[in-house]
Amino acid sequence: MTGARAATAVDPAAITDPLGLPAQPPVRLLTAWYADRRPDDLAAHLRRHGPVPRVDADDLIAEVDAAGLRGRGGAGFPTATKLRAVVAAGRRPGRPGRRHAVVVANGCEGEPASHKDAALLHCAPHLVLDGIALAVRATGAGTAYLCVHAGSANVGTLREQVTARHDPVPVRVVEVPARYIASEASALVQYLSGGPALPTSTLPRAAERGVGRAPTLVDNVETLAHLALIARHGADWFRAIGSPELPGTLLVTIGGAVRRPGVVEVAAGTPVRAVLDLAGGPTEPVQALLNRARPVDPPPRHRHRPGGPVTTPTVRPASPTARCASSPATWTGT
Template sequence: MTAIDLCMPPRLLAPGGTPADFRTHEQRYGSLPYGDPAGLLRIVAESGLTGRGGAAFPTYRKLVSVAEAGRSKGRGPVVIANGAEGEPASRKDKTLLRLSPHLVLDGLQVAAAAVGAGEAHLAVDDGASYLESALAQRHDPLSVRIVRLPAGFLSGQSSALAQYVGGGAALPSYQRRPVHERGVRRAPTLVQNVETLAHLALIARYGADWFRSAGTPAQPGSALCTVHVPGREVRVIEAPFGLPLGRLLPLNGIRAVLLGGYHGTWIPATEAAQLRLDAATLGAGVLAALPAAHCGLTETARVLRYLARQSAGQCGPCLNGLPRIAAAFTTLATPGPQGTTRADITHWSGLVDGRGACHHPDGTIRLVRSALTTFTAELDAHARGFCTATDGTPLLPVPAEEH
């Protein structure tokens, strides 16, 4: 069970951890205004909302690109709410969908109205039957189809989603043109994370100034974070940008923090204590504390083996490079002679980075490089044949670890 901590009055998650039905939702937030698309786009621009699916891309710019592509092609765009949450350490999107499905569905309608869409989908990875009943309670202008995705790290990548919704495989596509120009059945397609849509639903109601009353002038608003602290249950916390990380997770007795998720970065605990919640590093919203008793190299090696298995096997550098890097990292994680392994990993990382049809290799290499700089003391200890860690219990969640 995921608990919710209040670092600010919660905006997105229904209070008390009780899912909100449509009536309760409307009583709490008021009914959804459908202003004119131009006015809506202006408010979104003023709000400074950025995507919460990992890349923090300005939402306004994406909405405008999709609307323009739809007009120039004379074709109504497709909108997809991305609830895939393929990141194994993240719980925020499932928690949001379970507690506040109507905020996401409101946001989907707002986004569809803003870009002039003729088709809307909500993509999720499980059989969440409550979403069907949530939809049945509503009278939306645009009907929404629920799409159940195959489980996997890549299913939520935007071109994989667009292909799957269009009847193909849930794999990233090779095409150079972005999905906002050419997505589902070649129609301009807006893919927006479910949390982004929930913020959009509130911005449409309460305006840009309200949204900006949390966060910082440069990074307005709040974000849902999945916080892992060993010995405690995983929590989803809504926190304003600019909040010191030390307010979200205890940093005493901690070796390092994984920030952003498995495409994110390791940061030494001393450095994390100086940092604030920042959209540029928050990635998929994961913050995971690694206690001093655990080995960061072992944890990273396990995650890397998982990420290598998730490669869709379509691009050479990713297909060959990631398993090789993951295997070499497993050598680094094992105390004993390391030979040229560290230099090899650095070399192969340079060959893989930026060479895939999607950003899976780039995100994986980001994790590798941050582990190599954060865990230098552990690397040296392993090379001398011992490990400073005393607890070998696996910490980070990794589906179906290989034997």
């Protein structure tokens, strides 16, 4: 896209991730943490990334489509398709109770083994907030929510960072009950509409009729952070790493039978063996790998192989004496 800023250079030999693991280039979402060992406040974020780009809504969606951005929350649905569905629902003539669209950023991270969204919200909250602002612009939304689980350590800081901004549609930080099912998209829609935080199977989908019966975009916070970078650097830049099916980088939580569990950023398609090496390698012979919330199925030749590509935000090797649940990956932001 025009006016794209050069990505911040990071020396991979001189940086570590939040738990002391070596960074693997390229680093995109966690650049601030790797470069300075602290989260970016708004002033530092603006120095590093510049302001939210002024881009036409249709042009933004087209760029996201060209970039091949897929959701990073688990389902891997094409982000541009979701944006267009919300826009189309809002423009549909004669729709009763016509209302502005709603944007919901899902940072609840209900998967017990995953900590990648917490790491992102701590290290780069303004990339997420930029992504929300751009999604608001793309969909014409009049309301925006950032949902996190009740009791999250990031809640206070996130509210401070939101207050420091002057977005046309202010983001409301909402604490959702800290239950696994409460972070499912339909559960969030129902909760924000005044109901219980429980999934529903009732049609139509959120894009058609979501929060308050308005067209609603529900996207994972990592997805929205990537959207913010695509708006700055363009589709070709985003596709320069990763795989054709899943371009870009992934935040991956590594836990289980490894020496140093933590959160790392890697190019999509990085071999699982290489990701395990970032965590110091297995502590015992690996008997199985639990890959959770896989956005895109890998080719058949890679399935059930430790050396296959990473397409999932959680990797947990298991050994006969080290159960996955007994050694959870944790991330403290220190």
